[in-house]
Amino acid sequence: MTNEATPLPDTTATCAFCDACCCRQEAMLFNDTEVPDQFIELGTRGEMSMARLEDGWCAALDRNTMSCTIYEIRPWICREFEMGGYECLAARAANL
Ligand code: SF4
Numbered sequence: 001m002t003n004e005a006t007p008l009p010d011t012t013a014t015c016a017f018c019d020a021c022c023c024r025q026e027a028m029l030f031n032d033t034e035v036p037d038q039f040i041e042l043g044t045r046g047e048m049s050m051a052r053l054e055d056g057w058c059a060a061l062d063r064n065t066m067s068c069t070i071y072e073i074r075p076w077i078c079r080e081f082e083m084g085g086y087e088c089l090a091a092r093a094a095n096l
């Protein structure tokens with residue numbers, strides 16, 4: 001049995017002071033049936049993900065406000081993304 005503590009989120013990382021770094025990462029779609037078709041990209045094996053623009057940002061991101069234009073129906077993977085968690089910190093570091 002291991003006794004490893006789960007790392008706590010970094011509370012200094014906050015969306016209010018971040019240019020949506022996580023919205024530059026691949027966002028796979030699973031049963032996200034509400035996502036509008038124009039934002040869905042099909043992979044070679046039929047897998048679905050959020051479409052991304054040539055510069056890597058998600059096609060559903062409002063580039064003026066850097067906020068999600070489909071926030072209420074955003075994919076599950078975006079809902080699960082933990083602010084201040086490991087992947088959030090990695091995304092922020094990659095966008096420095
Ligand atoms: S979840 Fe993290 S990477 Fe995404 S916008 Fe918020 S602070 Fe930035």
Ligand code: SF4
Nearest residue numbers: 023058060061068078
């Ligand atoms: S769907 Fe919204 S929250 Fe998810 S990556 Fe795109 S812009 Fe960001």
